[in-house]
Amino acid sequence: MASANFRRAATVIRDRARANRAEARARRSAATAARRVRTGPRSLATHIIATGAPLDVVSGAADALRTQARKAGVRGRAARIRRTFNGRARRVVTVYRYTAEQVAQIVANYKPRKAEYKVIRAALAAA
Template sequence: MATARTNFRDRVRANRAASRARRATARAARAVRTSARSITTHVLATGADAATVKGVVKALQGVAKTARANGLKGKRVRIRRTAQGFKRHAVTAYRYTRAQVAEIAAAYKPRKAEYKAIRAALIAA
């Protein structure tokens, strides 16, 4: 049986989670405006949920690889990745400006409605 205390606690937790999600989206949007960032950051800035972001990012990375072969140059960076919490090793990653991500998104042809909405937001940005 739910009491006022449990209802209040659940509402506070839900508000805190929603606030966390809004802050993450705003932080990603600000980062994208200021400099070149990863494709993941650009997709997060559209406000999509985590499961959708993962699918779109993998697809866009494949398109970006083709675009790099055709002359689209992202900023190449070396990052340190961990494997199971240790063994940090260097990996090559790429950072893209908003215009470059819009070009990549234009070449991306999604089928799912959610992915199409994210593609439109990336092209419009």
Template sequence: MASAQARRNAAKIRDLVRTHRTARAEALTATRAARRVATGARSLATHVLATGANRETVKGIVKALRTAAKKAGVKGRRARIRRSFENVRKQIKTVFRYTREQVAQIAAKYAPRKDEYKVVRAALLAA
């Protein structure tokens, strides 16, 4: 039977591996999003992911950016996708894609309060 210390050490190693795996996955997601944004119009979520923000931050910022887009009068390019939503297979949904310039206009109208959102806004304006 393993000692208590050995079990604690094994738990620490598992936690470290999990942490590193998550960090690698987030870095890979940001790299892919940045490459996609550079090639053409993409969703607001992809633009925010390209700044390196985590998924929880992305959800909050995207909702606020959509509101700011309406206020700024910026309309993205319409696209239709087939995707499963709420157990309905291959449902057609209309989405909007934005260029870097349009996202910069939207970010100019966006006034975040949280510090992490301010960092993402600055990155969107710089792009």
């Protein structure tokens, strides 16, 4: 039978390994997004992920940038994708992809209030 110290140590090692895997996944997704942004037009969410922003704020920041794009009159390149709804129906949806220059133009008008969004704005403006 394993001692309490052994079980505690095993738990610490398992939790550390899980945290390391999660961090590696986040780094890998940010690096992949950054490479894709360099090669051509991408969605606003991909541009935000490429800055290394936490994934829980990406959709809110992308929505805010989409609003600013409409106000600034910046139209991305339209693309058609097949999106899965409710686990089975694949509907054709029009999405818009933006170049890095277009994102810089959108960010110039963007004045966020939340601290997380201000960090994202600064990272997008620097890119």
